[in-house]
Amino acid sequence: MRNDLDFSIGKFSKKTGVSIRTLHYYDEIGLLKAQKDLSSGHRLYGEDHIVKLQKILALKFLGYNLEEIGLMLTNTSLNLNLQETLIQQQKAFEKKKEHLDKVLKAINQTISLLDGQEDVPSEILISLINNIQNEEDQRTWLEHFTSKEIADKVYDKSDEENLALDREFIDLSREVKRLVGKPVHDPEVQELANKHLQASLKYVGEEAIHAFGKLEDEEIEDFQSMMASPYTEEEEKWLDQVIEYYMVQNGMYNRNLHNGK
Amino acid sequence: MRNDLDFSIGKFSKKTGVSIRTLHYYDEIGLLKAQKDLSSGHRLYGEDHIVKLQKILALKFLGYNLEEIGLMLTNTSLNLNLQETLIQQQKAFEKKKEHLDKVLKAINQTISLLDGQEDVPSEILISLINNIQNEEDQRTWLEHFTSKEIADKVYDKSDEENLALDREFIDLSREVKRLVGKPVHDPEVQELANKHLQASLKYVGEEAIHAFGKLEDEEIEDFQSMMASPYTEEEEKWLDQVIEYYMVQNGMYNRNLHNGK
DNA sequence: ACTTGAACCTCCAGTTACGTCAGGTATTAT
DNA sequence: ATAATACCTGACGTAACTGGAGGTTCAAGT
Numbered sequence: 001m002r003n004d005l006d007f008s009i010g011k012f013s014k015k016t017g018v019s020i021r022t023l024h025y026y027d028e029i030g031l032l033k034a035q036k037d038l039s040s041g042h043r044l045y046g047e048d049h050i051v052k053l054q055k056i057l058a059l060k061f062l063g064y065n066l067e068e069i070g071l072m073l074t075n076t077s078l079n080l081n082l083q084e085t086l087i088q089q090q091k092a093f094e095k096k097k098e099h100l101d102k103v104l105k106a107i108n109q110t111i112s113l114l115d116g117q118e119d120v121p122s123e124i125l126i127s128l129i130n131n132i133q134n135e136e137d138q139r140t141w142l143e144h145f146t147s148k149e150i151a152d153k154v155y156d157k158s159d160e161e162n163l164a165l166d167r168e169f170i171d172l173s174r175e176v177k178r179l180v181g182k183p184v185h186d187p188e189v190q191e192l193a194n195k196h197l198q199a200s201l202k203y204v205g206e207e208a209i210h211a212f213g214k215l216e217d218e219e220i221e222d223f224q225s226m227m228a229s230p231y232t233e234e235e236e237k238w239l240d241q242v243i244e245y246y247m248v249q250n251g252m253y254n255r256n257l258h259n260g261k
Numbered sequence: 262m263r264n265d266l267d268f269s270i271g272k273f274s275k276k277t278g279v280s281i282r283t284l285h286y287y288d289e290i291g292l293l294k295a296q297k298d299l300s301s302g303h304r305l306y307g308e309d310h311i312v313k314l315q316k317i318l319a320l321k322f323l324g325y326n327l328e329e330i331g332l333m334l335t336n337t338s339l340n341l342n343l344q345e346t347l348i349q350q351q352k353a354f355e356k357k358k359e360h361l362d363k364v365l366k367a368i369n370q371t372i373s374l375l376d377g378q379e380d381v382p383s384e385i386l387i388s389l390i391n392n393i394q395n396e397e398d399q400r401t402w403l404e405h406f407t408s409k410e411i412a413d414k415v416y417d418k419s420d421e422e423n424l425a426l427d428r429e430f431i432d433l434s435r436e437v438k439r440l441v442g443k444p445v446h447d448p449e450v451q452e453l454a455n456k457h458l459q460a461s462l463k464y465v466g467e468e469a470i471h472a473f474g475k476l477e478d479e480e481i482e483d484f485q486s487m488m489a490s491p492y493t494e495e496e497e498k499w500l501d502q503v504i505e506y507y508m509v510q511n512g513m514y515n516r517n518l519h520n521g522k
Numbered sequence: 523a524c525t526t527g528a529a530c531c532t533c534c535a536g537t538t539a540c541g542t543c544a545g546g547t548a549t550t551a552t
Numbered sequence: 553a554t555a556a557t558a559c560c561t562g563a564c565g566t567a568a569c570t571g572g573a574g575g576t577t578c579a580a581g582t
Contacts (some may be wrong), residue, residue, distance in 0.1 A: 058390040078383040090368045107351045122339040129319040
């Protein structure tokens with residue numbers, strides 16, 4: 001082993017771009033132990049340290065934590081270890097990427113939804129975001145209880161389509177919040193019921209609604225618990241009544257029809 | 262405000278999928294304060310808490326930390342805040358995504374490099390990873406000191422091309438490590454020098470090498486400090502001599518030629 | 523009414539990979 | 553010799569929890 005310890009910790013820090021504190025820390029946990037000048041206590045680094053630090057940084061870049069890195073560097077067979085763990089690492093990072101993509105999708109959708117619109121009620125935003133978040137689970141559920149084709153139809157919409165539908169639901173929910181409490185037979189209220197059903201139909205498709213009709217209440221509740229509703233309990237109850245009344249009036253009673261979103 | 266506190270913390274935890282311990286924590290930091298049964302001290306949750314927790318989860322999903330979420334939920338104008346901050350959030354996540362992509366690229370390249378190959382020296386792996394990590398900086402540097410065209414040629418290679426080149430460098434470095442210390446005039450050693458120069462040429466291109474020749478030593482050193490070398494200092498010095506001798510023998514002396522990788 | 527086990531409580535410690543003081547010593551430049 | 557700079561150790565803070573210890577309350581069965 002050579003012993004040309006050319007660098008003080010400051011020089012070494014500048015040369016490698018790693019902060020002094022970090023070097024202290026690596027020394028402390030034994031990951032990169034410096035030589036110490038016995039009289040002054042100052043740390044000294046040499047070429048060997050540069051090489052080792054490069055390894056540390058490379059492995060850190062690949063996502064290993066310092067403990068793992070420590071083990072990999074003492075085990076001489078870095079290679080064997082790497083080959084085994086890299087696959088796991090890859091999977092983990094791919095999961096992270098999927099998550100990131102979902103988040104970015106949610107952010108982008110929310111941005112374009114807010115754009116130009118004034119004062120979107122927060123409940124709606126939340127329900128939108130939650131629905132993006134749970135989209136996969138919902139889709140799986142829907143596929144399980146109906147069919148792949150229906151699930152595809154409901155969830156494979158273009159961005160513009162989605163944006164338009166979301167906008168429609170915003171308007172509707174605003175109406176709900178405006179009219180809540182009014183008697184169900186009020187013409188304005190019944191017009192709302194009509195629009196609400198139309199929108200659900202557009203959102204969820206006719207076949208899906210038909211399939212929904214056949215399910216047990218319990219199953220529907222499972223699904224609803226995944227879908228964040230933008231309404232308060234009060235609003236929800238009122239809307240239930242409004243739509244029930246509307247359907248009875250129009251001879252199409254089915255109490256689950258409006259639960260699409 | 263309604264006061265129908267229907268859930269114990271256990272029920273609430275199951276209903277929402279948030280751990281009891283996390284609910285304790287949110288209560289403690291005042292993010293989601295539960296009602297307390299005064300006689301027992303047990304926490305009680307109701308519908309309102311569900312709604313609020315949904316908001317918290319949605320905002321967490323968008324990448325806000327708990328403090329930010331707390332502020333957003335007390336400020337009634339969730340909306341205004343959102344619209345401003347979402348753009349930042351978007352940028353931050355896009356950066357994260359870029360980083361992730363780089364890491365995944367490094368992992369994938371390393372995996373395919375290790376695949377089928379037995380016992381790749383760790384120094385090479387490290388230098389490969391470091392080079393992916395610093396690719397952007399290197400490219401910027403190269404563009405600055407030579408030209409965009411050259412940088413493009415050096416760095417825009419297909420995956421297969423890169424893999425083949427990396428394999429070649431592995432073989433070469435194995436040879437270096439095998440032959441190190443032998444006299445420079447040994448025919449085997451000179452054959453190595455030849456191959457090394459060929460590989461550098463393929464890797465970096467003729468124009469780039471030409472451009473390199475015009476640079477100051479200092480500038481080259483800057484660049485090299487970004488490129489992790491797979492060699493020890495001893496090997497590096499020996500290789501320098503070998504190649505210098507080779508070039509002198511073949512009437513093409515230029516001491517920077519072999520520094521491509 | 524009694525017991526038992528599950529559910530709940532509070533308080534404390536630990537996690538990662540450092541950043542940021544504070545208070546003191548060593549080296550270097552003038 | 554003195555001042556500025558570099559370095560030291562030790563301690564605390566961070567974010568968002570998780571886990572455990574040791575004690576209390578609730579629900580159900582006997």
